[in-house]
Amino acid sequence: MTAPEAAATTTGRPPPRSRTVFAAAHVVADPHADTTPDGPAALDWDATLAFRRHLWAHGLGVAEAMDTAQRGMGLDWGSAAELIRRSAAEARATGGRIACGTGTDQLPPHGATLTDVRAAYEEQLALAEDAGAQPILMASRQLAALDGGPDTYRDLYGHLLRQTTRPVILHWLGPMFDPALTGYWGSPNLDAATETLLRIIADHPAKVDGVKVSLLDAPREVALRRRLPKGVRCYTGDDFHYPELIAGDAHGFSDALLGVFDPLAPLAARAVHLLDTGDTAGFRATLDPTVPLARHLFRAPTRYYKTGVVLLAWLAGHQRHFTMIGGLQSARSLPHLRRAYELAAGLGLFPDPELAATRLRTLLTVYGAPEQDQDQGQGQEQVQEQEATVVYGAEARRTGQGT
Template sequence: MTTLTLIDETGTRTGVPLAAASIISKPRHPLTSRAVYAAAHVVPKAWADNLPGAPAEIDWDQTLAFRHHVWSWGLGVADAMDTAQRNMGLDAAATRELISRSAAEAASVGGRLVVGVNTDHVDEEHISLDEVIDAYKEQLHLTEDAGAGVVLMASRHLARAARTADDYRRVYREVLQAAGSPVILHWLGTAFDPSLAGYFGSADIDVASSTLLQVIEYNRERVAGVKMSLLDAGAEIAVRERLPESARMFTGDDFHYVGLIEGDERGHSDALLGAFAALAPHASAAVQALDAGDTARYRDLLGPTEALSQQIFAAPTYYYKTGVAFLSWLNGHQSAFSMVGGLHAARSLPHLSEIVRLANACGALERPELAAARWQSLLTLNGIEPAEVTIEADLAEALA
């Protein structure tokens, strides 16, 4: 019986039995009851100069293989988003190459793909509203030329330049009119990016929501949906219930996605989640259950993963990318636990230990023995030896 060593904030070691992976099958048919995208991360070359501020050196083989992993489970990929470290290490040149490479890979297998469009290729911190519009359009055309769908991300430049809600309405109107097909809007909250405070013209969520809904209403034929990443289920539901029929709500709430995706008699959310990059098999199986009308199995599959996601996205939330890459490494999707900009050092060993515990508990360790060996290697590197524990015979028998 393999034992996982865990460590807490005091340095105390404990051991838990290594659980088996969940028994989950890949879908035989396209998922239909929900539109689900996993926001994928990037894998750098382990030997690269992955320091803060250094240009991103991507391991394209492993990065693109991870996207094929997501597609193989019937999910779509949301690429070049904040999970891919936009504004946290993924520079403009790497972003452009990621978009073009991912679009080509998606076309080769018929995978669903949307990618982030922003203004972050502009070096100047402060630019005018007209320059914000031009910057958005530049990335918009690049993305459409590559053949990918568009997620119009929240712009730091716009947050700095806008003075009123009218400024947001104007910028979005002009950018959306340049789009060749309907796009997904993205409202990213301050837990993910503090510089986006007051987005859509107000720090009051209800007031900002009204502006967002006006943008959608005035540009119905150009907006396919909106991804809300405020970690506020009530605010998401309030906007969802006021959306026109032409627009979908894509939850970006990595704390409350189980109930939001299931929904109720008044509607449900689709999903575009960084959490699902770490949980692609469970997300797929849960939607397969919804397709079959089995809500109990949906909850049984996805419910236990929410505590894991909440740990990955714990404050400071913008470091959640570390947990996504960590699980990718544990599950064998990349050869090294390394990240662009050195972000693999953004979480403590006790934080990672809790991810291991929760992933083990909900069956999210896809290859348990590999995950256990890799986790122990990280502990050993940091001078932490395996915990000495005795597993009771009845518990060992139950887990065998």
């Protein structure tokens, strides 16, 4: 039996016409920087920007400096600001679409006032707009910590929306992605929170391009999108139910802003372009088989999905190492990572399946997995073993692979 063939990697696709689609992109750490888990992030800028070009080449937009980029989990505001500037410049140079997360993470975790939160948002909004990027108003941990009611959110968001020069994307990230955001929009009751969000949008419909909903609750998202004002998009952030939400129903559909589209870019682009031709069945046939991988990557604790995303980028050859800022490569177990490989290999996501298998074998060897365990469940015949020259680096006989 031969290794599974890689998914088609046709590049140079135009953006899809039937849906607006963003992939929330991960960042590539600099493994040679002398850093500490709680120190400033150190990024490999060449590899990080190359991955964004990969997403644009498939016709996808890039959602920058979001939680997929470890925002709030290792990516500090100074590094996020530089990421926004560099990625926005790259987008202008390549003609790619970009939207950038703006929040309040330059503030300390606790003790900020509402005035502090407003000023922090204004600083980040100004930076994104000056860079030429569409802003995404990210949910704020510091705002959630204030325990303000619905009027607090309505007043603050109204103040910010009146200042923006272009329509923004609002951001509702559920507590499964970030426990510090419990009670966002002024209530832990999701029905009450929905009403507050809808009032904010209704107050400023021309200033809201859409709302990104990451609650992993498909019926709630469908109910919300049916109540949005005309012209305001619902961007699904539901990494469990995205095929059905993007396909839509007789009453409408969701656009997409998804972390899972980082590793799924080739298949996601192919699927959404099928929708452009009216081939909904083909769209579902392409994207439905990816859901088991997505559910595995995003299983609880969901916020650690970034580890699997970066693993797959390394196995696919997009970067030379499996190292993350803050040491987050250790946030998932070895069995979890091996299963992610198996599911991705079954989808044909690796352009070079032999490289992916060899890199996985290297990872298992580093962690002392018995040789028989290294061969179990890899979904393909045993490949010839190659010696690794560094623990988290490229293989000696594959110099030049990846970025």
